[in-house]
Amino acid sequence: MNPVIEISRVTKRFGSHTALSDVSLTVPTGTVFALLGENGAGKTTTIKLLLGLEEADCGSLRVLGLDCRREAEEIRRRVGYVPEQPALYDWMTASEIGWFTAGFYPEPYEQEYRKLLERFRVPLGRKISQMSKGMRAKVSLSLSLAHQPELLILDEPTSGLDTLVRREFLESMVDIAAAGRTVLLSSHQIGEVERVADIVAIVREGELLVVESLDTLKCQIRELTITMSGSRPPELPCDTLSRRQRGRQWQFLVRTLQNTDFDDLSKQPEVVAVETRTPSLEEIFVAYMQSDKREGSNVEEESRNYDPAEVQP
Numbered sequence: 001m002n003p004v005i006e007i008s009r010v011t012k013r014f015g016s017h018t019a020l021s022d023v024s025l026t027v028p029t030g031t032v033f034a035l036l037g038e039n040g041a042g043k044t045t046t047i048k049l050l051l052g053l054e055e056a057d058c059g060s061l062r063v064l065g066l067d068c069r070r071e072a073e074e075i076r077r078r079v080g081y082v083p084e085q086p087a088l089y090d091w092m093t094a095s096e097i098g099w100f101t102a103g104f105y106p107e108p109y110e111q112e113y114r115k116l117l118e119r120f121r122v123p124l125g126r127k128i129s130q131m132s133k134g135m136r137a138k139v140s141l142s143l144s145l146a147h148q149p150e151l152l153i154l155d156e157p158t159s160g161l162d163t164l165v166r167r168e169f170l171e172s173m174v175d176i177a178a179a180g181r182t183v184l185l186s187s188h189q190i191g192e193v194e195r196v197a198d199i200v201a202i203v204r205e206g207e208l209l210v211v212e213s214l215d216t217l218k219c220q221i222r223e224l225t226i227t228m229s230g231s232r233p234p235e236l237p238c239d240t241l242s243r244r245q246r247g248r249q250w251q252f253l254v255r256t257l258q259n260t261d262f263d264d265l266s267k268q269p270e271v272v273a274v275e276t277r278t279p280s281l282e283e284i285f286v287a288y289m290q291s292d293k294r295e296g297s298n299v300e301e302e303s304r305n306y307d308p309a310e311v312q313p
């Protein structure tokens, strides 16, 4: 099956600032794909390029097989999009805004929209101006889902929402993917993403550092805590993402640790104990954010401040 999104070698500059640099990725059908990055990483720019709201300086982007530059209108018709700050007509009621938007889509848009509002328990007669932030977000999600898009794009969908609304949002994303549709989600709420994402891409300052299925990422990357008898650091037989020292104890995030590596490590003369565990996505994210180079690099200098205790959910 063709990927829903194909981004190939895309660079986007705003004046002298490079917002995206040589980014390539594909999003398979039926997945929840999370784009993770800190403020200004290039997440919204990626989304705008996909929707044809901005143009890339070089490279190509395709959504549902359509070219994002030449066929943007068709893309916007077929995709559901919830922007970071949804613009809704404040003076309309939930019902009126559905009726108005239904004019742009084939039937049964309005019927589907009302079903979604009912599911999210949004009163049809309530004016947008009189709604809470969470209720507005639910209206916005319902508006973008009512034409049953093959792809739903959400830019920071849960920022500013309370826990229960966030949970409801995330659950609906999982439902969408389970129904064979695709969700692209931009976020810096890493803990939430971990609960729903199938694939994660980590972007830093316009560069794609890693794109991997969450399961693979969590299988490949391990946290090692090594206690030494002396002051020398242990010799690691695998790629190091980050390292940190507390007295004679060393903590590493490592990639591709084999059982034999683990045994070899335990046999090193000054190694007293080796413990291993699966890090959280947040810990992996922090390690990548503090890393110096691209995927697989050994980044000892940059990652000294990394403290897993600080990022435990």
Ligand SMILES: Nc1ncnc2c1ncn2[C@@H]1O[C@H](COP(=O)(O)OP(=O)(O)OP(=O)(O)O)[C@@H](O)[C@H]1O
Binding pocket: 014, 017, 018, 019, 037, 038, 039, 040, 041, 042, 043, 044, 045, 046, 188
């Ligand atoms: N229209 C624009 N003109 C100039 N610079 C821009 C423009 N849009 C984005 N940028 C810059 O490009 C970079 C990427 O911005 P972008 O909005 O894509 O980041 P983001 O990852 O979505 O951040 P956030 O999480 O804060 O929304 C930032 O440095 C931003 O200032």
